[in-house]
Amino acid sequence: MKSLALCAKGVNRASWVNRLKVMLLQILPAYDCGLAKQKANNAMIATRDAYGKALLELGRQNPKIVALDADLSGSTKTAQFAKEFPERFFNAGIAEANMVGMAAGLAAGGMIPFASTFAVFAAGRAFEQIRQSLAYPRLNVKVVATHGGITVGEDGGSHQSIEDLAIMRSLPNMTVLCPADGPETAAAIRAAAAFEGPVYIRLGRGKVPVVFPEDCSFEIGKGVTLREGKDVTLIGTGLMTAMALEAADELAGKGIDARVLHIGSIKPLDEDLVLKAARETGAIITAEEHSVVGGLGGAVCECLAEGCPTPVERVGMRDVFGQSGPADKLLEYYGLTADKLVEAAERILQRKVR
């Protein structure tokens, strides 16, 4: 009963339906296992697709919503908004720096701009524009960067952003989000629109398993306990959260009781949730489709080092750039899989302070 109560408390931003599901998950892990697999097979949504729909919906509700793109509106999915609201859509052409600057001006003029391009160009090419024109003045611009991480695939390392979360997280005034799936993306986009200030939202190219219910909510600065556990905690962000859930199932088969947290808000980080997991499970694995330097792993380590020193294994890109290949093969090549999370958990249990 204790773990049930903890569990319900942990799910602090999900609907009551979701809470119930998580509770059920506690009682009937086998049931959830089947559910997760069913979801993985049937419900796959690209976060960028969810963004396109959510942006269109916001545009219908609020005339202050404007969108900008840099010649990638078909890929970032702002094209649907552009089609319905041509007078509120500004294509910057292949000029990301100017796109961010124009977004800043639109925000200073009272609009709520959503500016989109690939993550590598948003956080990379336009970094100083985001710093000076958005973060420094705390302007109300949402940078929605799609094609984050290595699952960009065939375009190769030049187009695979593995450092954007670290770069964006380093900026004062910035909020950095990395949702797990389609439903959470839609909720995160709505939350960002309702939030006053600059937000960086990292989305992916490919379809990813649905983890959250359709009606889920999103609270900036809050993480979610997706599965209770007492032996080790797997903390995922983006598409790695689904892998963390899968790994927890595998670990359960090995008699290891793994907690799973999802961190959709990289900054601000839900430090209370992370520290609680560290105190209660004594071992932390972070999982991200990003460099282990400065992203989720970095943020969690900073939090733990100051608040509750705990053994950590960071699963992510080990300070290397990606390369061309199909997304699933790349994830496997760079060790971003449920199996690798299981291995990391087994390793960390060897050095866990008991």
Place this chain on the structure above:
Amino acid sequence: MLTEQKVQELEQAARELRVDILKMLHQSQSGHTGGSLSAIDIMAVLFFHQMKHDASCPDWSERDRFVLSKGHAAPALYACLARAGYFPKEDLATLRQLGSHLQGHPDMRKTPGVEVCTGSLGQGLSQAVGLAMANKVAGRTSRVFALLGDGELQEGQIWEAVMSAAHYQLSNLCIVVDCNGLQIDGFTEDVMNVGPVAAKFAAFNMHVIEADGHDIDSLGQAFAAAEVSERPVVIVAKTIKGKGVSIFENKAKYHGLAPSDEELQVSLQVLGAL
């Protein structure tokens, strides 16, 4: 058309603004003298003749907006804002000091009347373009003025922004280029030639108007022509860096050097402020 009286009034205002600029730079012993003095006649005409704005209501939604893309000329902007009544003139003495609302470069979150944060060259114009777009989306008839340096034209982002201004036909945007011909490392034509400035903007489909950046009447006419243009306008204003006091004029050295005690005394004498 500016009346003779209005011209004289603005000339006197510019003289007094020069005194304010030099005093505040002398007080802080830090800041940009040359570019503030080259820009001040343009800004005097904008703030005290051309633009509709109200210091008692800085958030007035129908106001014209001024973007100092060459943000290092902040002392010129602060002198204008204080004179217009956005904050007490005594505040000018706190320029660049710890805790002052008058930052080294313009900060919209700290200084009343400052529209956006600038200072990193090339970024202000994009923001001005965005402000002009916002005016169009919101159905406002107010205008946006952006002041650039000619050295700043070396930033690639400027041309991205100019392309956008022309593409989106932002007739509510007026760009002024303060062409003083100097930058930190020397003459712009030696460091990285930006000319021919007017022809470049014309090639980007802008309506180009040339003016004498220290002649109030010339500037007044340029702004009047810009107001009725159906295309976004660039006023290419020929200026002299450090204009107003000969010791500072046309010298790269005074780009980022504040006046000494002696230089201030000479300046006050020349400007009739002693």
